[in-house]
Amino acid sequence: MKTLDIVRRAGRNLRRAKLRTLLTSVAIAVGGFAITASLMAGEGARQYIDRIISSNINPQGLMIGKASEAFTGRSNKPLKEYKPDTGTHRGAEVELLTLDDIAKLKARSDLKDVTPLYQLNPKYLTFSTKSDKKYTGEVAMRDSGIRVETVAGRMMSKGTQLGDNEVIIPESYLEELGISADKIIGSKLTLTVEQAPQKVSEEDIAKAYRQRGEAGVRELTSSKLKHKELTIVAVSKKSPEQATNTPNTYISPETAKELTEFATLGTPQYQKYITASATVADGKKPEDVKKALKDELNLSAVTSKDIQELLFTFVNLLQWIVFGFGVLALVVSIFGIVNTQYISVLERTQQIGLMKALGASRRDIARLFRYEAAWVGFLGGALGVLGAWGIGELCNPMISGALNLGEHSLLIFVPISGLVIVVGLMLVAIIAGFLPSRKAAKLDPIEALRTE
Structure with a gap:
């Protein structure tokens, strides 16, 4: 049998059991919805962070302090040696920059516009x-x-x-x-x-x-x-x-x-001063200057890239949590696909026997059931992705208004990501349908035709 013929036949078989196909697809759609929503929220949050950083932080700028506590307000040491040049920042004792430190920074050729905070x-x-x-x-x-x-x-x-x-x-x-x-x-x-x-x-x-x-x-x-x-x-x-x-x-x-x-x-x-701001000189990279400050003056510095990575860490964590719920829903839906296809094999035993008697090979039978599983995965993936996109379009104005995002949206749909999710869910469904398709392919045609 030709591949296109098998695909069409698989679609017709699913249409005969519309309710069962729909329910199985919806189970997959739940996982697809959660995964798509997590990716949309992650993309929107990352774009929002990029806009904040580009609008508020000079990409060539550095924030310089005596130690990392100047930026985090936290100390990794429960007991620290007393030093006279300290101050309180966000509840933590931090070493302060002095006029001598500022003078050393201003004397450097790789920095300009050094200003204490x-x-x-x-x-x-x-x-x-x-x-x-x-x-x-x-x-x-x-x-x-x-x-x-x-x-x-x-x-x-x-x-x-x-x-x-x-x-x-x-x-x-x-x-x-x-x-x-x-x-x-x-x-x-x-x-x-x-x-x-x-x-x-x-x-x-x-x-x-x-x-x-x-x-x-x-x-x-x-x-x-x-x-x-x-x-x-x-x-x-x-x-x-x-x-x-x-x-x-x-x-x-x-x-x-x-x-x-x-x-x-x-x-x-x-x-x-707790920190000082500076701009990296033309032709220099902020990361290189940051390393030089640590090696030569034992001063800590933060670049715009450091701040971006820190904020992205929180976004990615939340995104993976929602993504995990989506994967969990997919795992549950796999059992639904296996169960549905096993029932389909039992209901169509005589049909399988007849197809084999008319010349269909074991490979054709296995492909038929795998393509049916792929159709279920496609329908579930499409429902989940389109559902997430539609709800995102409806909710974006309300979210933007509540969070004061202006014309920007928090839930941003990326078409290529949606396509990857649909294809991925089809592959998951095909894998889930492997055992039922194998059982169907191994049926003896004579015994299958005798089945009541």
Whole structure:
């Protein structure tokens, strides 16, 4: 018998037992659905991570610290040797970079734009448009290597510097301030930072008392405030590619340095930094510079590729968990295929005997049942893949809205992956149908024709 004839006959045989074929195919479809859904979610998550990294991290950039704890906030050692140049980061004690470390980094030919990461904790913020109230908010240093989407004011593309007396505020502030984005441009924002009381000698206290009495002593021993007035030049837009959900007020590195050094004066954290950012010089690879920093200065560094791999690890783990449930469903469906085909062999024993009597070979009989199994695998795979694609199309708008992904989708269907899944399920079904097809091929035609 020709292969095409066997394929057609296999299809006709399955149509005669529509309900049984459908139920067996649905069992396979469950596994195909889970596998397709896991691949769609994994692809969407990876594309989302790629967009976040490309929008928020310079591909040629490095984050540099004394040790890996500066990036993870975790220590592998329960007991560590005390060192004076340490600070707390995410609940862990980490070694801090000093001015000497920064100077060494700036002196390297394979790095440029070395800037310490200033930790800003303003006491409060005030706005000239609503000067009767004080606010608290997150303040961060503007990285000129990252593009900031704006709804009003200056365009903050990559490479655009922020002036020392300029500031960018997030769009989410406008509702509280009761003003539109266009109207707030050009108004003033004042950052207020607090300096802890300084250590003073008895001589200084006595001198202050002689000159100004108790008021002079209180002024000398109390905390001090610094007010930095800045002009609002742009309002940043909340973007789906934004790395954090916390809206930040952005200031220039020089302003960040000025305010941080005022706030930390007289403390162990003065002119010490958890990390520093730098850009790899032209013609150099971030991975090579990272290795050189470890070998030559014993400093740890993180590249954009490291961050991508870390995030991909979590995505892959979740994807494999869902994938595993799909495989488990397929294993169960294999028994369904075997059972269905064994029943089919018993029901069609006389038909098999007649086919053999008319000249069909054992190989033709075996192929007939294997092709029937392949048809079941194809139907199940197609149902599962199309079902996952359809539900993904329906759910994507809701998921994007709930997660604030904008126009992007979390469940992304890749046609080639769907095709591979369908073909894979057909192969699984053929393997599952091996034993029933072997039994059918070995039937004696005379005995088969006598079967009632």
